[in-house]
Amino acid sequence: MKKKKARQRRVIPGFSLSMGVTITLLSLIILIPLASILVYSLKLKPAEFIKVITDEAVLWSFATSILCALIAAIINCIFGTMLAWVLVRYDFPGKQILDGLIEIPFTLPTAVAGITLSKMYSTTGEIGKPLSKLGIEVSYTHLGLIVALIFVGIPFVVRAIQPVLQKFDVQYEEAAQMLGASPIRTFMKVIFPELRPAMLTGFGLAFARGIGEYGSVIYISGNNAKEHTQVVSYIIMQKLNYLDYGSATAIALVMLIISFLLLLFVNIVQVKQSRRTNNV
Amino acid sequence: MVIREKKKLTPHGIILIVISVLFVLLMLVFPLVSVITNSLKKGFDFYIKSLSTEYVLSALRVTIIATVIAVVVNTFFGLMAGWLITKFNFKGKQILATLIDIPFSVSPVIAGLAYIMMFGRLGWASPIIDSINEMFGTDIQIVFAIPGVVLATIFVTFPFISREIIPVLNTQGKDEEEAAALMGAKGFTIFRRVTFPHIKWATIYGVILCTARALGEFGAVNALSKTRGETFTLPLEIDALYLAGSADSITAAFSVSSILVIIAVIVLILRNRFEHRELKQKEQV
């Protein structure tokens, strides 16, 4: 029996203090600075704004960022689900180490990841060399961008799916098997629908991170306008370096809106997920 | 919790495990190893030499300052926000929780830009800083100075600790706090004696993650820091060395990177340890 509790007087102390501190810090560190971007970009005339946004290089950078992040996020969903599955369902030596290694991208500085991946996949690098013999170039192409985004995105997906899979009752699977479903059918009909919200959450997080990624991609992407390997973050940084604040804020605003929409998407998925699981 | 037998290893399972291990080795472990081999390409003496330049030492200092402040601020924030979100019901709680997570999905470059637009030459808060400086005769600079670097670092690591604490407090519920409050305990007593033991490991774990992320922050700091040897952090120094392009400087870039890699590995090991502690703690309770 759960009761709704809306109380006027709060028994546990510290409401005003924690509310005050939380709102103040949140505003000072996050909200007001981000609002400053909005304020500044509102000063731009609509025509100026549209001119900045519809500049060919800018449009290409959006296309590049979004498409590469999307492809990387999809690949991460596939491998992430597999990794989570292996880590939850099987016992094998070194499992705990494997589990820890998933988090390398969270702990390794993006710039370090960037220069390393760039070097590794260059035509003289450890992986790039054999690949180039096969005619595949990775560094300074879209492929390199995607590789870097897979690197930074993989833990988001694994960590989103793992707990759900852990809680998932094997009885459902067993029930499906007792009813004569094949393993693939069981996965598609019984397990996949249960994992979908978690996969979407992981996908959304990896995608959002990928669109805004800077450190790990700028070295490997080559940032070539002609090859369309410039990402949005790079363009913003470039405008900043030229002290072109108007353009920088306009582009940043569009990025912010995309980020917010993704964040909203992830939250809706999570709220739905918790509702579902609570009702069972 | 249901205790269940792990699946017996089937051929399918072995194939999946092999693919997973290969994926992790190739995509995640190989880069780590590559940093170390690259950094030692020109011998150990060169390695030490490239770590002891003035630029690197200055960058190390700035990095440590920014990291320590970010960890302190975010720990304080994390504990407050965790308490607020898990111990009380109020309107807009879900929205608040979402807002705290903003830094996860915003490009770090935009975080840097945001501070420039606030405190920079054109920023609306720049006159405020100027007048403060005039009043107190100080010379506080935010943008392109260490305070900007610190702020940017706090921004990108903002939700790290609260995110670790909130789920733990959520499962703990608020009965114990209510019981303590009914007996007349004051807020700080309740927190120290009743709540904190539950979140000790989660907090430490959050601090570790926050430290790792703060040490390595690049995009946001890149926008706000322009003077090598003064306001550069380690990642910026790595960037500068790498972009210098000579074989020596690239190797030096990897040498500096290797420090961060070592820290990353230590963090991973600690993380693994603490996760186990936490699990044990959960089983106990």
Add this chain to the structure above:
Amino acid sequence: MFVELKDINKTYGDFQASKDVNFEIEKGSLVALLGPSGSGKTTILRMIAGLETPDSGDIIINGVRVNDVNPAKRGIGFVFQNYALFRYMTVFQNIAFGLEIKKESKKNIKKRVEELLELTGLTGLGDRYPNQLSGGQRQRVAFARALAPNPDLLLLDEPFAAIDAKVRQELRTWLRDMIQKVGITSIFVTHDQDEAVEVADSIIVTNKGRVEQIGSPYDVYKKPQTPFVTEFIGQSRFIEDYHKFLGFDKGDYRGAVIRPEFIEAFKLDNQKIKNYIDASEEGTVKAVHFRGNNLELILDVNGIELATYRSLERRRVEVGEKLRVIIFKVIAFDGDKTVILENKELLGKNINNNMLESYLYDESQKSFVI
């Protein structure tokens, strides 16, 4: 009166949790707040404790209006449903906590905690952590912790809900004896009628945020005042066409409740019933359920299903067997009130049957008493 609630109202959004709640509790009594889930009983308890604030009305404890008094200053001990023991403190530390807050001396704390450990039969367990205790032991710790600061009023929220059925019975007796021993005024919330009847001196039945009836367990059981209480207490069957039974008229009632103990069924050759054969009618045994210490018979009487109990010591009955059935009384529903109707065929006759010795016609009460 020690505790008084006057015109208490409380809503959560659209949900009215308390509606014009009024009651009084005598000092030293042990009161049960009984009702189904969502009936508002826990809300009442939490409002008395100060964990919730009523929208309107007064809560008076020991003559003082406490609506605006801090929960910690109301002199209340509270036992939470899941005990809310501090998981990172030992049993000793748990019990000592409230005393430490009151800044008692170390010596006094030790003395009091040890006293309580002994009282609750937990001596020697002071160094254990809550997760090292059984459910029953945890409840004892929660009880001791609530009592430690010497409160004037003890509130218990579903004190037996988290305990295995086996231990529950034992703990009921323990808790009742313990509260009597300490002599503290206590209110506990429960949804289990057996628990309320067995433990409490007085029962407050709640439904949909309202108080339906206040009375001793005997009264609540024997004289349910509202249809809700009638159906909630005991094993009740609502029968719309009760007038189809011999001895009952239709009246203006919308139906009646018949409890198993209002019915007797006899084998056809039972000699002892022959004097009352006119008051009985035929029923067919539809099912026989074994209920541990007795049997429950499901009977078909005039096309209506009824349940009655039968002692295991009596002759066996078979499914399909015909029996003579006497219904002594029914509780009829008259709007939101109840009326007890007696079997008019039996009025004035004294049933001095061995099997029926418990059903005697009491001239003074003009009714059959059990």
